[in-house]
Amino acid sequence: MGTTLAVARREFRSFFNSPVAYIVIGVFLVVAGWLYFSTVFVAGEASLRAFFGIAPVLFVVFAPAVTMRLLAEERKSGTLELLLSMPLRDWEVVAGKFLAALGMVAVGLLWTLPYPLTVAGLTAEGARFDWGPVVMGYLGLLLMASSFLALGLWASALSRNQIVGFIIGLLLCFAFYFIDKFAMVLPESAGELLQYLSVDYHFANIARGVLDTRDVLFYLSLTAVGLALTTRTLGNVRQ
Amino acid sequence: MIRIEGLTKSYGATQALRGVSFEVHRGQVVGFLGPNGAGKSTTMKILAGFVTPTSGTARVNGIDVTADPVASRRLIGYLPENNPLYEEMMVRDFLDFVAEVRGIPRERRAERIRNAVDRxxxxxxxxKDIHQLSKGYRQRVGLAQAIVHDPDLLILDEPTTGLDPNQIVEIRSLIKELGREKTVILSTHILSEVQSTCGRVLIINDGRLVADDAPERLGKGEGGTVTVVLASRTGALLQADAVRAMLEGVAGVTGVEMAEGEGAGTLGFRLRYGAEDIRRSLFEAAVRADLCLLEVKRQHVSLEETFRKLTGGEASRGPQDPGTPSLAA
Known part of the structure; x- marks a missing residue:
C-alpha cells in the first residue's frame, strides 16, 4: 500500500513538472468554462446542466491525454525495467499510476469549482440553488473519469509511443461513450444491452441527482477491467 | 547466494538462453563476458526479476525469483543496461523514491540515502535534475539507486559503458569496494575490467555457458608465446634463416615468427607453444648453437584470445550470424 502511494506520488509530481499537464488541464478548463458561461449568461439558466451534459465528451479526450504517457513513456525510456525490478507487485505499479491519474483529473475538476459557486451566488432571490445534482454530477464525473483512465492506462501500456497510446485510449473511451447512440435502430433487447454498456447513459442518471448502485457498479467494474488488462499487459512486457 | 539451473529464455522464435546453470557464492565478484546478444543481459534481467524465464529456475538466497519475485527483488540491487533513470527528477527525490519503494522504513531512509550518496x-x-548530469554522474546515481537498500547482491549490467577512462577507473574502484562486502555480478565487454575487478569469469556464448574460471586461470595450459632476443656468443654474424631453423627444431615449439631485436647483432623471435613449457629446451638449444639469450618472455594465452576462441570470434559462428564480437580493450 505504501509503495503504491509512493509510485502514485512520484507520478503525480512528475506530471505537474511537465508542460503537458498545464496544456491538458488548461484546454479542459477553457472548454468547460466556455460551456459554463454560455449557459449561465447567454441562456440565463442557474444550473450546470450544459457543463455536465458535455463533460462525458470532454473526458473522452481529456482522460487518454492524462494517461497516455504513464506507461508508454516508461517503456520507451527503459525506466519500466527499473520499476518492474523493484519489490512491487505488478498490480501495485498499475494502481499507483491509476491513482496518480485520478489525482490529476481531480486537480483539473477542482478548478471548475468556481462555476457552481458563482452559479449558486447568482441564483435569483427567493429561489434555492439545488446542490444535489452538482454534488452528484462531480461524483459521477470522478466515477466516469476512473473508468476512462483505466482504459487509457491500458492503452498506454500497449505501446512505447505516447501518441499511439493516446489514440488507442481515445478510441476505447469513444467506443464506450458512443455505443448506445445508435441503440434505437436495434431490437429492444440489444439496445438495452448497449445502453447498459454506455458510459454516457450511466452518467446521465447520476447527473440527474440519482445515485443508483447499478451505475456506480458499472463504473467500478469498467475500471477494474481496465486495470486488470493493464496488469496483464505489464506481465506480457516481462515475457 | 545464487543458484541458476537449466535456465532457458526465448523471445518469440529467438532463443536467448539455451540452458544456463551456475552457482555464485556469497562475497564473489563475478564477471559476465560474452559477445553482444549472447544472453548476458537476459540472464541478469531474469535474476533481477524483470523478465520471466521460459524454463529453469533462478534462486537468490534460496528464494525462487519467479515464485516469490517481491521477496527476491528485496535482496537485489540492479543497475540495468543503459542505466535508465527518471530524467525529470532531482537526484535527491529520485533516491528518496527508490528508498521508499524498496521498503526502507521512514526513520532509516535518510541515513540509508546519505550512506549511498557518500559512497x-x-x-x-x-x-540537480538527473537530465542535467554528466554521464559519469548519471552512472553513479544508477549505482546509488542500486545500493540504497543495502542489498546482498548487486547486478550491474555494463556499468562502465560509455564512460571516459577516468570515469571508468572511478566506477571500477567503487565496484571493487562494494565487492568487499557484497556479491556482485557484472557484465562487460571490456576484458581488462574483468581481470582487474572480478575473481571469477563466466563466459556465455549463444545462450550457453562456455567457460567458468578465475580470470588468470582461463587459458592456462593452452600455451601461449615466448618472445626471445638472441645474440651470438662468439660475435659471429647471425643468419636469421639458420637461427629460425634451429628454433623450429626446439621441442614443443609450434610456430616461429620474426620479431624486433635489440639492435645490431641481435635477432628477435616470437615462438608459439602448446601445452608444455619450452623455456628449458630453448635454453639448451641456444647453448648448443652458441647463442646467448638476452631476453626470454613468456606470455600465456590472453583473456582476449580465450574469449575469441570460446565465443567463435574467428570462424565457427553460424553462417546466419556474420557478426564478430567487437572488443573494446
Missing part, C-alpha cells in the same frame, strides 16, 4: 560521491549534485 557514490553524489553530495554535490543532490539538488
Amino acid at each position: 557514490c560521491g553524489l553530495r554535490a549534485v543532490l539538488g
Whole structure:
C-alpha cells in the first residue's frame, strides 16, 4: 500500500513538472468554462446542466491525454525495467499510476469549482440553488473519469509511443461513450444491452441527482477491467 | 547466494538462453563476458526479476525469483543496461523514491540515502535534475539507486559503458569496494575490467555457458608465446634463416615468427607453444648453437584470445550470424 502511494506520488509530481499537464488541464478548463458561461449568461439558466451534459465528451479526450504517457513513456525510456525490478507487485505499479491519474483529473475538476459557486451566488432571490445534482454530477464525473483512465492506462501500456497510446485510449473511451447512440435502430433487447454498456447513459442518471448502485457498479467494474488488462499487459512486457 | 539451473529464455522464435546453470557464492565478484546478444543481459534481467524465464529456475538466497519475485527483488540491487533513470527528477527525490519503494522504513531512509550518496560521491549534485548530469554522474546515481537498500547482491549490467577512462577507473574502484562486502555480478565487454575487478569469469556464448574460471586461470595450459632476443656468443654474424631453423627444431615449439631485436647483432623471435613449457629446451638449444639469450618472455594465452576462441570470434559462428564480437580493450 505504501509503495503504491509512493509510485502514485512520484507520478503525480512528475506530471505537474511537465508542460503537458498545464496544456491538458488548461484546454479542459477553457472548454468547460466556455460551456459554463454560455449557459449561465447567454441562456440565463442557474444550473450546470450544459457543463455536465458535455463533460462525458470532454473526458473522452481529456482522460487518454492524462494517461497516455504513464506507461508508454516508461517503456520507451527503459525506466519500466527499473520499476518492474523493484519489490512491487505488478498490480501495485498499475494502481499507483491509476491513482496518480485520478489525482490529476481531480486537480483539473477542482478548478471548475468556481462555476457552481458563482452559479449558486447568482441564483435569483427567493429561489434555492439545488446542490444535489452538482454534488452528484462531480461524483459521477470522478466515477466516469476512473473508468476512462483505466482504459487509457491500458492503452498506454500497449505501446512505447505516447501518441499511439493516446489514440488507442481515445478510441476505447469513444467506443464506450458512443455505443448506445445508435441503440434505437436495434431490437429492444440489444439496445438495452448497449445502453447498459454506455458510459454516457450511466452518467446521465447520476447527473440527474440519482445515485443508483447499478451505475456506480458499472463504473467500478469498467475500471477494474481496465486495470486488470493493464496488469496483464505489464506481465506480457516481462515475457 | 545464487543458484541458476537449466535456465532457458526465448523471445518469440529467438532463443536467448539455451540452458544456463551456475552457482555464485556469497562475497564473489563475478564477471559476465560474452559477445553482444549472447544472453548476458537476459540472464541478469531474469535474476533481477524483470523478465520471466521460459524454463529453469533462478534462486537468490534460496528464494525462487519467479515464485516469490517481491521477496527476491528485496535482496537485489540492479543497475540495468543503459542505466535508465527518471530524467525529470532531482537526484535527491529520485533516491528518496527508490528508498521508499524498496521498503526502507521512514526513520532509516535518510541515513540509508546519505550512506549511498557518500559512497557514490553524489553530495554535490543532490539538488540537480538527473537530465542535467554528466554521464559519469548519471552512472553513479544508477549505482546509488542500486545500493540504497543495502542489498546482498548487486547486478550491474555494463556499468562502465560509455564512460571516459577516468570515469571508468572511478566506477571500477567503487565496484571493487562494494565487492568487499557484497556479491556482485557484472557484465562487460571490456576484458581488462574483468581481470582487474572480478575473481571469477563466466563466459556465455549463444545462450550457453562456455567457460567458468578465475580470470588468470582461463587459458592456462593452452600455451601461449615466448618472445626471445638472441645474440651470438662468439660475435659471429647471425643468419636469421639458420637461427629460425634451429628454433623450429626446439621441442614443443609450434610456430616461429620474426620479431624486433635489440639492435645490431641481435635477432628477435616470437615462438608459439602448446601445452608444455619450452623455456628449458630453448635454453639448451641456444647453448648448443652458441647463442646467448638476452631476453626470454613468456606470455600465456590472453583473456582476449580465450574469449575469441570460446565465443567463435574467428570462424565457427553460424553462417546466419556474420557478426564478430567487437572488443573494446
